[in-house]
Amino acid sequence: MDPKDLLTIGEVEQRSGFPQSALRYYEREGLLTTTRTSGGQRRYERSVLRRLAFIRAARTIGVGLEEVREGLDQLPDGRTPTKADWSRLSKSWRGRLDEQIQALVALRDGLDSCIGCGCLSLKRCRLYNPEDRVSELGPGARLLPPMLRRTPAEGV
Amino acid sequence: MDPKDLLTIGEVEQRSGFPQSALRYYEREGLLTTTRTSGGQRRYERSVLRRLAFIRAARTIGVGLEEVREGLDQLPDGRTPTKADWSRLSKSWRGRLDEQIQALVALRDGLDSCIGCGCLSLKRCRLYNPEDRVSELGPGARLLPPMLRRTPAEGV
DNA sequence: CCTTGACTTGAACCTGACTTCAAGTCGCAC
DNA sequence: GTGCGACTTGAAGTCAGGTTCAAGTCAAGG
Numbered sequence: 001m002d003p004k005d006l007l008t009i010g011e012v013e014q015r016s017g018f019p020q021s022a023l024r025y026y027e028r029e030g031l032l033t034t035t036r037t038s039g040g041q042r043r044y045e046r047s048v049l050r051r052l053a054f055i056r057a058a059r060t061i062g063v064g065l066e067e068v069r070e071g072l073d074q075l076p077d078g079r080t081p082t083k084a085d086w087s088r089l090s091k092s093w094r095g096r097l098d099e100q101i102q103a104l105v106a107l108r109d110g111l112d113s114c115i116g117c118g119c120l121s122l123k124r125c126r127l128y129n130p131e132d133r134v135s136e137l138g139p140g141a142r143l144l145p146p147m148l149r150r151t152p153a154e155g156v
Numbered sequence: 157m158d159p160k161d162l163l164t165i166g167e168v169e170q171r172s173g174f175p176q177s178a179l180r181y182y183e184r185e186g187l188l189t190t191t192r193t194s195g196g197q198r199r200y201e202r203s204v205l206r207r208l209a210f211i212r213a214a215r216t217i218g219v220g221l222e223e224v225r226e227g228l229d230q231l232p233d234g235r236t237p238t239k240a241d242w243s244r245l246s247k248s249w250r251g252r253l254d255e256q257i258q259a260l261v262a263l264r265d266g267l268d269s270c271i272g273c274g275c276l277s278l279k280r281c282r283l284y285n286p287e288d289r290v291s292e293l294g295p296g297a298r299l300l301p302p303m304l305r306r307t308p309a310e311g312v
Numbered sequence: 313c314c315t316t317g318a319c320t321t322g323a324a325c326c327t328g329a330c331t332t333c334a335a336g337t338c339g340c341a342c
Numbered sequence: 343g344t345g346c347g348a349c350t351t352g353a354a355g356t357c358a359g360g361t362t363c364a365a366g367t368c369a370a371g372g
Binding site: 175177178181185193194195196197215220221222 | 331338339
């Protein structure tokens with residue numbers, strides 16, 4: 001634990017790409033832990049970069065922070081996580097990603113058939129009336145993660 | 157325009173599945189128009205159901221309300237929209253849906269290779285470091301729409 | 313010692329898409 | 343004409359995932 005190996009928040013920002021505000025927020029939310037200098041400034045172990053990489057990946061595929069924390073809590077307590085540890089964690093998302101893809105494909109095919117028949121029926125069309133699941137859900141955001149959103153300005 | 161053909165907000169709620177609060181909100185946001193009784197209560201034309209079906213479909217694939225409104229504004233002004241009108245509108249989302257699917261597939265394949273190599277490198281892995289696009293984006297929600305989200309309670 | 317940039321905190325703000333609430337009004341069956 | 347449920351409004355609240363701000367403190371080079 002040579003103190004020379006510890007990173008300042010600015011360095012972590014540089015290396016991870018997460019703004020300091022996000023790093024502090026993640027710490028508040030229990031996704032990250034830090035040590036402090038005598039003066040109270042944060043010092044990060046280098047292993048935090050791997051954690052952040054994991055967080056980034058999770059967020060990218062639409063996993064919420066709550067669940068990311070649960071995932072990170074599964075990591076071994078004392079020792080540094082091994083490749084296998086990370087691998088096990090990532091693997092659990094492969095299935096969810098498959099589900100998401102399937103859902104979108106079903107949607108697309110539904111859209112195709114709707115275009116074909118021009119129906120737009122509330123009763124028949126599964127795209128336009130998908131199992132009424134929406135109404136069960138509470139308030140909150142309902143958009144795709146920005147990575148998957150079309151950004152109007154920079155037309156890909 | 158037989159007034160018997162007009163629906164109350166409660167009826168629209170029943171038939172569309174959208175809660176009244178959402179219907180009022182959509183009206184405020186200019187996605188819907190209504191006529192009023194002498195006493196000020198809303199009366200909806202039956203065509204609103206088709207509009208709502210369209211809105212539901214759009215929201216399901218992650219289109220924001222702003223853009224849905226732009227879409228609806230493209231509909232002919234005086235006459236009732238035809239099948240062809242709706243079809244043209246829906247078709248424009250087919251491409252976006254394809255893109256979303258592609259993005260997720262790329263992500264999944266990236267995840268696979270990460271699992272394979274166990275790397276999780278910030279520099280190399282495209283899943284864990286996807287073009288740094290996240291950091292450019294402002295505040296706001298970052299989750300999949302709830303339809304595509306795994307609901308923890310009711311394990312599908 | 314002093315300056316300057318990096319860092320600290322809590323509180324407030326942001327977005328999108330709604331929901332909830334309180335207080336009051338309509339409409340219609342009896 | 344009255345009772346009651348369906349309806350009205352504006353204002354405020356909710357959620358996730360942060361950002362922004364103000365006011366102050368730390369660390370290190372000169």
